[in-house]
Amino acid sequence: MQQKKRSPLILMALTILIDFTGFGLIIPLLPFWAQHLGANPIGVGAIVTAYALAQFIFTPVLGGLSDRYGRRPVIIISLLIETLSFGLTALSGSLPMLLLARFVGGLGASNIGSAQAVVADVTPAKERAKGMGLIGAAIGMGFVIGPAMGGILSPLGPAVPFWTAAGIALLNALLVFFFLPETRTQKLPLTAEEAGETHSMNRLNVLWTGWQRAIQLPIVLRLILVNLLFTIAFTAMETIFPLFSQQKFGWGSTQNAYLFTYVGFVVVLMQGGLVGRLVKRWNEQKVMFGGLLLLAVGLIMLAFSNYLALVLISVGLLSIGDGAISPTISTLLSFASPAETQGELLGLAQGVAGLGRIIGPLIAGGVDTYSSAGIPLLIGGLLVLLATLVVFPILSRIQSPHDRKGSTILEAGRSQ
Template sequence: MNRTFWITSLIVFVNSLSFTILIPIIYLYGKQFELSDFHTSLLFSTYSVAQFFATPVIGKLSDRFGRKPLLIISLAGTVIANLIAGTATAAWVLFFARFLDGITGGNMSVTQAVMSDITSPKNRAQAFGIYGAAMGLGFVLGPALSLFAQQISIGAAFLAAGLVAFVALLMTILFLPETLDKQIQKPGNIFDLGLGNLIKGLAMPGIGILLLINFLIGTTFTMFTYAFQPYFLKVLDQNNQGLTLLFLTFGTLGVIMQTWGISILKNKFDVVKILFLGLFFRSSAFMLMPVWANINYFVVVSIMFSLFNALVQPMISTLISLNAKPEEQGTVLGLNASYLSISNGVGPVIAGVIVNQSQPITYSYPLYLAGFLTFLVLGFAIYSRRQYTPSNF
């Protein structure tokens, strides 16, 4: 791994730190504006739907104009959006800030394209594992910084996230070189921004089936993440400090699995089998979590979940990258992030509809449903594996 790889990993870590500062507080911040559970789910969805349309455009433009300028634009949008959210005085301002963050939020797909530019197919699974670990390390420190900022106010956590994203922006401007091969032929139609690929991508050999699988995976996962916080707070009767510490634990274990764990597993299993392993334990954990409303039991199941859940996205990204041509890396990884984003908009709404805040036990329903549906997605992934398994596997 060269210098650019580690610079990119550091940028990914700082960007992830900015994002994960917000995870423990978006639900609580929505409640400060007296939003219902359903309207809070729309707050999650606003960001995700905006990302759905923006990410393929950003990915396509990064294939045309380079990774660095698009990453700068994306990070600048995150900085501005978090500053607006942190100083919001009305709910509509908060919704606008989340929309702005989503419409400029293509940094994940661009940094993944950078990883693809600078690594060989042989080393790509390990590279995306380290990429995931850099994000996971953000999950370790992000909740801790969030907890510190919350001592001032919940809005201060958004300001802290904006400041951290600004650090990532400066690192990109000062230290990240351009990685796009200038000899790769650029598309002739300058008005082709990649939105048409949202549909065309589903028909791409080896790519379309993975986009569909990742959309389904993302939908079930965000049903879980939406219900996870209120279940922990209201059913298990825990506080926000305990929630933040649990997120910190998730991040720590995820880093261990995505560095040490993947390096061991890839010597025994191929990427497809590691994906199946992650999905099996993820779905099992979803189903087991609400069986017994006991904090000690919940923590044990959560530990199993955080270890194996860390395998899923790195393997999906690896398979998509291996099935794509070099000149399409930004485009297809942008499509992947886009479909993952829209799933992040669908999942919370489904969860928000089936819960009843006057009956806390209903927060377990999305967990059961997410587990059952993830088992179905695993079955579909196994059934269709020949369509996306690289020929050299």
């Protein structure tokens, strides 16, 4: 029985690993590649933005479709789309072609809300942060493998890393097709009112139903806003750090690939094991809040780092913070969301994070154009501090399903 619960988690971790390996392939090489095509810092941000724009549009859509039609078919189709995107990226010989390829890639990578819904389907509340941490560890591992693969394979030809990623994504789609069981059947049935909404939806409504539901859930809205703010800050750092390190230390793609490998390694350590232990000792709310503080401190310190040792310390702190935030905020969102719409609301949160991946690179590139690369890092730190102010008032109001059940039983006992 335990093995049946583990299998979907492992396959979901593999799916997300492939997604972020492909994304990680580009991060350390993207600024220099775009500059070679004649792009300025804003153009560099635009390439990342194309990927994120597709995620913003389609992640809540795929999450909602997975609530209605099942997690498995949505994930398989998205992986096939991602395979196509890697092939298009390999064939890109111009900036417009690259922008199109990254948009298609963002559509394929919009399965993360569905993947997180699988975790919510198959894990009890007490183990959910650990399950979300496994997904987060896969993301971090993607940031370890992706930049490292990019550094190793790029001397063989600029298209080789992307053809490799296309082959791996196709293999992953086949693995999901043959081995992933459908988990949606474990969710609660729709109420009559919600079932009526589902049948009345048309092709355009599917883009907005997640927002309609979230507006009725203030705690979910605040968590989504926190997700947006910290994503803007972190993606701004990802976009601008290669230029920052080039200005400060004269680094190129190789040194930046090593640095992002370090970031991924720290995130994997956090999400692969430490987050579960920290949540058991404290809880999801305190771990997420502490992560926000560490991320803010790390970004502000990095903005003023003039020595390698200080860069490594700052990047280490912000990586620990990111490793603590990602799984715990997804867990808290699953706690605050109705069980029958978790795919849609988790997808909405990831779609808004996609919006953050649009805004972050554009802010970083625009600010760097008219100032210096350290200023976007400072702005990111201030945005994360704002996120702590947004989330602090609701931390005590978020309860896990287990806690809510216990409170209901206690209240029932008192009323007798």
